Amino acid sequence: MKRKRPRGMIINLIKEFFTSHPNQEFEHAPVVDWVTEKVISQGYETPRDIWRSVRLLHERGMLIQVRKGVFKYDPDYEKETELQDFSEPVKRAIFERDNFRCVICGLGKDDGVEIHADHKKPKSKEGDNTLENGQKTSIC
Numbered sequence: 001m002k003r004k005r006p007r008g009m010i011i012n013l014i015k016e017f018f019t020s021h022p023n024q025e026f027e028h029a030p031v032v033d034w035v036t037e038k039v040i041s042q043g044y045e046t047p048r049d050i051w052r053s054v055r056l057l058h059e060r061g062m063l064i065q066v067r068k069g070v071f072k073y074d075p076d077y078e079k080e081t082e083l084q085d086f087s088e089p090v091k092r093a094i095f096e097r098d099n100f101r102c103v104i105c106g107l108g109k110d111d112g113v114e115i116h117a118d119h120k121k122p123k124s125k126e127g128d129n130t131l132e133n134g135q136k137t138s139i140c
Helices: 009-019 026-039 051-058 088-097
Strands: 063-068 069-070 115-119 133-136
Touching: 009 026, 009 051, 026 051, 088 115, 088 133
Parallel strands: none
Antiparallel strands: 063 069, 115 133
């Protein structure tokens, strides 16, 4: 049986990949393949939805989206991300509705997975902070 990954491992590996290739544009396959190989080689279970974490890093201002499905890291790029988050009552309602489990992988806090409220339509694309636009996710 494979071990569960430590929290944040996928995000950290994606950061490592992009920072070691500054100003290079990457599509889905090379990033996902590299991260998957690293995770498996360390004896952890196969990761899910790595590209979702790439998009998350873009929303947080670390990566630049060159065009649809293509991202790059520029060490000189800084983006102010002033995006509003869910209010505490809406966040609580999302958690309750989604049974305190990630809607992608099905894991929850009891499984040692950090969970949070996420937007179905991203904030960067004018997604709002309503219950209908929220879902419970982890960085799988």
